[in-house]
Amino acid sequence: MTAPLPDAAPANWVDRHAPAPLRPWLKLGRFxxxxxxxxxxxxxxxxxALACAMxxxxPDPALMAAFFVGAALMRAAGCAYNDIVDRDIDAKVARTAGRPIPAGQISVRQAWAFVGLCCLASLGVLLALPPLAIALGVGSLALVAAYPFMKRITWWPQAWLGLTFNWGALLGFAAASGGLQAPALILYASGIFWTLGYDTIYAVQDLEDDALAGxxxxxxxxxxxxxxxVFGFYVLSFVLALAVAWFAGLGPLFWPPAALFGLHxxxxxxxxxxxDGPAALAxxxxxxxxxxxxxxxxxAGAWRPALGFAAGG
Structure with missing residues (x-):
């Protein structure tokens, strides 16, 4: 069994159960x-969920399953692309030096092939969606392509990650409704601040190494x-999430889990x-x-006292 990377669980399934030749590839995709x-x-x-609740x-289970597959594929492609761009930086940072490219387990050319295969597979998922969702999916590639360079030019690469990771809120809304409305845009803004918070927490692990690597x-x-x-980012995320419910006219069952979200x-x-880097990772x-x-x-906000759930919901 190979040693797990520092930010992977010690008992992760790749190191415990995957065949040895596949482990570098699965780690390249962060599986x-x-x-x-x-x-x-x-x-x-x-x-x-928002589009359906309105x-x-x-939510449509089949559409959710498609988004799960698409997210897994695009996350793998994005991580491999990020590792290609950051291979010299990763070699200088303790947490990332063991990744497959800086460790010499996978070549840059092989990593590019991995990116291409993941993108082709995810394209098959995307093409089954409505036209606006397809256009939004293609448009997200610009955000993905620019992200690895943000840490070189701005103190706020986590904000760009927020723009990138939460693009799915717009895509999901368009896939379920065929269009975009104001509540979807507010949900996207809420997600940006959520990501800005949690990725700032993630970056705490690398404070010393990042300073040395510039x-x-x-x-x-x-x-x-x-x-x-982080508290300020999360307050903005929570307030915007409440604004989503207000503008979308969601029912009263929205509020209990939303309160737990804010408390969390x-x-x-x-x-x-x-x-405390390990605690930050947790x-x-x-x-x-x-x-x-x-x-x-x-x-849950789909339920309204006078109407219940729509037929077929």
Whole structure:
């Protein structure tokens, strides 16, 4: 059994069960760290839930399954592309030096082939969606392509990740409704601040190594004020999530899971310690639950006392 990478669970399934020749490829796509799939997929599920709730029905399970597959494929492609661009930086950072490209397990040319195959497979999923959703999916590639360079030019690459990871909220809404409305745009804005918060937490792990490598991050920019900064980002995310419910006219069942979502975010900010990288990683991973709580709130908001759920919902 190969040693797990520092930010992967010690008992992750890739290192424990995958055939040895496949492990570098699965690690290149971050399949040993599935939380990233959840964080990319959940905005899409939230967009689907919002569009369906505005029609008084529950989310479409088949559409959710398609978004799960698409998110897994595009996250793998994006991670491999990021590793190609960042291979020299990764070699200087303790947490990333063991990744397949800087470790010499996979060549740059092989990694490009992996990116291409993942993109082709995800294109098959995308083409089954309505025209606007297809256009939005293609448009997201520009955000993905630019992201690895943001840490070189701005202290706020986490904000660009927010633009990228939450694009699925727009895509999911368009896939479920065929169009875009103001609540979807507000949900997208809420997600951007959510990602800005949780990825600042994630960047706490690399404060010293990033400084030595000259890599910029919101965690470095905020320094000791990072917990206050994360709290501020999360407050904005929560307020915008409430605005989504208001403008979408969601039912009263939205509010209990939404309150749990807000509580979960506030406790993350309260517990963040910039001197404790392992604890920061655990807080970061807990955002899969946070995203599920907001998804549940949006889905539950479909119920209205006078109407119940729409037929077929």
């Amino acid at each position: 040993d760290r599935p939380v990233g799939v959840w964080l990319l997929m959940l905005p899409g599920w939230q967009g689907i 029609q008084g029905r529950l 890599v910029k991050s919101s965690a470095r920019r905020l320094g000791e004020a990072a917990p206050k900064g 975010l506030s406790r993350q900010a309260q517990r963040l310690d910039v001197r 807080l970061f991973k807990s955002n899969a639950l946070a995203g599920l709580l907001l998804f549940a709130a949006l889905a």
